[in-house]
Amino acid sequence: MEKSAKDILDSYIEEQGKRKTPERHIILDVVLKMEGHHSADEIYAMMPEKSPISRATVFSTMSLFDEVGLVYSHQVNGRTLYENAYKVEPHHHYICNGCGKIWNMKSKTVFEAAAACRTPRFKKLRSSLYIYGLCDACVARLYRLKKKMEKEREAKMTREEKRFARIDAELSEAAKWINNIK
Ligand SMILES: [Zn+2]
Ligand SMILES: [Zn+2]
Structure with missing residues (x-):
């Protein structure tokens, strides 16, 4: 029993x-x-x-x-x-570095990879893998923060710096265009 x-x-x-x-x-x-x-x-x-x-x-x-x-x-x-x-059953997890939330991983691929992984001179008992990253809500928060910081930086820029920033943006646009026609 x-x-x-x-x-x-x-x-x-x-x-x-x-x-x-x-x-x-x-x-x-x-x-x-x-x-x-x-x-x-x-x-x-x-x-x-x-x-x-x-x-x-x-x-x-x-x-x-x-x-x-x-x-x-x-x-x-x-x-x-x-x-x-x-x-x-033991399972794998993914963790958000932003808010610290943790989720159970459903992917079979990871289970199979962990089971297939060879460990010479070592007896496997169980495995626990973590994938770290950012959840959707934290990505959105990061994006908003970046926008805010960009705006604050822009507000502090002199006229000359603003002009150069514009030229820089145009140059990278042009580089993209050149890459596309290659
Ligand atoms: Zn998060
Ligand atoms: Zn869990």
């Missing part, structure tokens, strides 16, 4: 000679129901109302769950994010 997440946790705690506490089970219940990837602080905010669980307990318990393999942990923009790993 398949072991429940609670059994996995309890036998680990027993092996380690740690104390069994009801708090850990409450936190486990929250984590098992949790969708997506969350920091320990976000998980703390998900605790049932009036539960006696402290922020420190949530933090130490998340490290414990990570040790046991009940969660996957990810480093994102200097934060540790957790996701439920019980009955969840």
Whole structure:
């Protein structure tokens, strides 16, 4: 019979000679129901109302769950994010460097590449790949910021600088045109 997440946790705690506490089970219940990837602080905010669980307990318990393999942990923009790993296949992720959001990767190609990747004198257990970049919202924000900076720079330019900037733009237009007819 398949072991429940609670059994996995309890036998680990027993092996380690740690104390069994009801708090850990409450936190486990929250984590098992949790969708997506969350920091320990976000998980703390998900605790049932009036539960006696402290922020420190949530933090130490998340490290414990990570040790046991009940969660996957990810480093994102200097934060540790957790996701439920019980009955969840290991998977790859992509991360936005702008806002720090993380998504599960659906691409089969990456899974197959990671599985096919040869690792001489090394036994593969599982793989976790991250692709870093910018999400659409952050690209739009960057574009707006660039526009704003360009405008501010333009406002500070002298008449002569503006004239040269225009000539420069015309030259690069001409270069494009020349390249096209080649
Ligand atoms: Zn983003
Ligand atoms: Zn994930």
